[in-house]
Amino acid sequence: MSGLFVPNRRLFLSTIGLGAAAFTVRGAFAEELVRTPRQTEGPFYPNKLPLDTDNDLIIINDSLTPAVGEITHLSGKILDVKGEPVRNALVEIWQCDNNGAYLHSGTTNRDKRDVNFQGFGRFLTGSTGEYYFRTIKPVPYPGRTPHIHFKIKKGGKELLTTQCYVKGHPGNDRDGIYRSIKDAKERAAITVDFAKVKDSRIGELAAKFDVILGITPESK
Numbered sequence: 001m002s003g004l005f006v007p008n009r010r011l012f013l014s015t016i017g018l019g020a021a022a023f024t025v026r027g028a029f030a031e032e033l034v035r036t037p038r039q040t041e042g043p044f045y046p047n048k049l050p051l052d053t054d055n056d057l058i059i060i061n062d063s064l065t066p067a068v069g070e071i072t073h074l075s076g077k078i079l080d081v082k083g084e085p086v087r088n089a090l091v092e093i094w095q096c097d098n099n100g101a102y103l104h105s106g107t108t109n110r111d112k113r114d115v116n117f118q119g120f121g122r123f124l125t126g127s128t129g130e131y132y133f134r135t136i137k138p139v140p141y142p143g144r145t146p147h148i149h150f151k152i153k154k155g156g157k158e159l160l161t162t163q164c165y166v167k168g169h170p171g172n173d174r175d176g177i178y179r180s181i182k183d184a185k186e187r188a189a190i191t192v193d194f195a196k197v198k199d200s201r202i203g204e205l206a207a208k209f210d211v212i213l214g215i216t217p218e219s220k
């Protein structure tokens with residue numbers, strides 16, 4: 001039996017070793033983080049912004065009726081390539097509702113649009129670079145695997161437009177926009193887990209998506 005433990009122990013030790021190495025290279029010789037790859041903006045950035053553009057896409061203003069879908073707590077940090085937080089970054093997200101309709105006059109599935117889904121939201125980061133949205137888990141629509149669009153702005157300048165995807169979704173491998181990213185690390189950087197929140201009685205999910213901008217601390 002002891003033979004079984006040896007490889008495991010070796011694996012464990014080498015994992016620890018990697019962890020320690022990661023700590024020691026922080027600082028002057030730190031490797032740059034993988035930049036979040038650009039993705040197309042697509043045709044459905046809202047052509048008319050909703051009356052409510054806050055970070056809760058489930059409830060529009062003071063409505064009593066929430067949007068339909070799997071409620072997801074979507075959060076992460078906006079960082080530069082050195083891992084430093086970017087403050088005063090305006091994070092915008094937009095996505096289709098649970099029926100595949102965008103907040104756009106040219107959307108598909110327009111007749112089925114969930115009028116209670118905000119479809120678009122904004123969050124301005126503070127000193128920690130963190131953002132937070134309450135939204136729904138994205139669903140597929142004709143021609144696309146599920147995704148959430150992101151646009152990061154700072155001081156009125158657009159810094160990055162991208163999309164994030166659901167880890168393990170079978171549609172990812174058939175999606176031309178997703179597959180346009182050839183680098184495995186870049187793909188991993190925009191593919192996130194939508195994990196069940198422990199003890200949530202209504203089956204809420206949590207997803208974490210850090211965005212690494214290709215800017216230096218000086219240009220912040």
Ligand SMILES: [Fe+2]
Nearest residue numbers: 042044144149
């Ligand atoms: Fe889209």
